Amino acid sequence: MGKILIVDDDYHLRQGFKKILKEDGHAVYTASTGEAGIALLREHSPDLVFLDVCLPGINGLEAFRTIREIEPKTPVIVFTAFGTTETAIEATSLGAFDYVIKPFDIPAIMDLVKQAMDASRFMRSRVEIDGHPETAVSDAIIGKHSSMQELYKAIGRAAPTDATVLILGESGTGKELMARAIYHHSLRSNKSFLAINCVAIPETLLESELFGYEKGAFTGAFTRHVGKIEQANGGTVFFDEIGDMPISIQSKILRLLQEKSIERIGGRKPIPVDVRIIAATNRDLELALAKGNFREDLYYRLKVVTLCLPPLRDRLSDVPLLAEYFLARFSKEMNIKNPGITRESENMLKSYHWPGNIRELGNAIQKTLIFNHGSPITPQEIFQTIHDGNIKKNMSDQSVNEAIRQWIRETLISCPCENMFDCFMEQFAGIIIGEALSITGGNRTQAAKILGLSRPTMLSKIEKYKIMIETSVKSRKL
Numbered sequence: 001m002g003k004i005l006i007v008d009d010d011y012h013l014r015q016g017f018k019k020i021l022k023e024d025g026h027a028v029y030t031a032s033t034g035e036a037g038i039a040l041l042r043e044h045s046p047d048l049v050f051l052d053v054c055l056p057g058i059n060g061l062e063a064f065r066t067i068r069e070i071e072p073k074t075p076v077i078v079f080t081a082f083g084t085t086e087t088a089i090e091a092t093s094l095g096a097f098d099y100v101i102k103p104f105d106i107p108a109i110m111d112l113v114k115q116a117m118d119a120s121r122f123m124r125s126r127v128e129i130d131g132h133p134e135t136a137v138s139d140a141i142i143g144k145h146s147s148m149q150e151l152y153k154a155i156g157r158a159a160p161t162d163a164t165v166l167i168l169g170e171s172g173t174g175k176e177l178m179a180r181a182i183y184h185h186s187l188r189s190n191k192s193f194l195a196i197n198c199v200a201i202p203e204t205l206l207e208s209e210l211f212g213y214e215k216g217a218f219t220g221a222f223t224r225h226v227g228k229i230e231q232a233n234g235g236t237v238f239f240d241e242i243g244d245m246p247i248s249i250q251s252k253i254l255r256l257l258q259e260k261s262i263e264r265i266g267g268r269k270p271i272p273v274d275v276r277i278i279a280a281t282n283r284d285l286e287l288a289l290a291k292g293n294f295r296e297d298l299y300y301r302l303k304v305v306t307l308c309l310p311p312l313r314d315r316l317s318d319v320p321l322l323a324e325y326f327l328a329r330f331s332k333e334m335n336i337k338n339p340g341i342t343r344e345s346e347n348m349l350k351s352y353h354w355p356g357n358i359r360e361l362g363n364a365i366q367k368t369l370i371f372n373h374g375s376p377i378t379p380q381e382i383f384q385t386i387h388d389g390n391i392k393k394n395m396s397d398q399s400v401n402e403a404i405r406q407w408i409r410e411t412l413i414s415c416p417c418e419n420m421f422d423c424f425m426e427q428f429a430g431i432i433i434g435e436a437l438s439i440t441g442g443n444r445t446q447a448a449k450i451l452g453l454s455r456p457t458m459l460s461k462i463e464k465y466k467i468m469i470e471t472s473v474k475s476r477k478l
Helices: 009-021 033-042 060-070 080-093 104-125 146-158 174-186 203-211 247-259 284-289 296-302 316-334 344-349 357-371 379-387 390-395 400-414 420-441 444-451 455-464
Strands: 003-009 027-031 048-050 076-080 097-100 167-170 193-197 235-241 278-283 305-308
Touching: 003 009, 003 033, 003 284, 009 027, 009 104, 027 033, 033 048, 033 060, 048 060, 048 104, 048 247, 048 316, 060 076, 060 080, 076 080, 080 097, 097 104, 104 193, 146 174, 146 305, 167 174, 174 193, 174 235, 235 444, 247 278, 284 296, 305 420, 316 344, 316 357, 344 379, 379 444, 400 420, 420 455, 444 455
Parallel strands: 003 027, 003 048, 048 076, 076 097, 167 278, 167 305, 193 235, 235 278
Antiparallel strands: none
């Protein structure tokens, strides 16, 4: 939660809205004049400001300009009555986050608060690059792998320019963090940063949200509406999941890149806009080109600089660093002592393929930390966290069961022998115990605990089924 400033001369609105925001966990400050609001802004540096356009003393527009000078990265949402929407629209065109017509709908405005608070955090929380896991800030890009070192160099070269950047990578690899790092190291870092998720906004609303519309452009367009891109003039716009952007809107983004201008829906006059574009997607854009789902001309306009984020499975050597980072971060957030993690647990983390990438690793560490009792995190805890719910799901998966049955049938028919049952058991036991030893670095005691066996039983099964431990697995007896 954050700090919110309400500047409005309506006492009942201030008090009522303050109560709602405080119940949502925010610290709230109120003022009845622009001058008092600016004084509170200087004193408390709020994360979000609500500002009425009709105020005693200096008016809302003058107060807005002063707020922007003092705190250019603080989102401002403008309150307006229906008769004063033109002033609110002017403030929006000057960079206000949005405007709200009184009386307002509570659920809708609370959703707007969340959006604005996210935007505030994106702009004000600097992303640290290649930080030390124990001392890194909450938003950091961690990794020593050669692929990450090349990315750091690319950020250093691309960030100070106005070049369009296309970030490619699977879900959970950190594309948004990479975009914010470019923004924070750019020449536009004191201007706005606007993140737009192209799949979070319904297709029917996306065009009007991005480009705005003129009064009377369609049924329900009672006033002019300034779009998000126009609001971000002078700053940076991040299009997340641009591979899912409707092709009808792609042509307008292409015009923005080519001509540095937009047109509101229903408008006939080009509006000059100076924004830097950063885009990201987990889609294969070249495949989308072949299928006709993405414009070729837009693709080549976007990929002036292309950054490819590696999946976590391709840089498993970074997993221990990331685990230490998440442990330090979540311990601090949860106000508990960092319990640390054993080397065997790190080896287990490195043996997993992480289909959800860094996001999945972070969630796994957080969940493990919640149920940890203060001692260093063990392989059993890691195993339970990673595979909780997956084992039963996989064992009940019909395709998996059918594949096993098919292999058994083929083996029974083609390779019959006197002791087929023992042959099968030896085969399966070898695979199961071998994998358990592999993920524990050869530690028989830890492997036995994972499998729910005693150490003597484990040793007897290794001997009974003549399981050979690969020399690549470093055995260590406890």
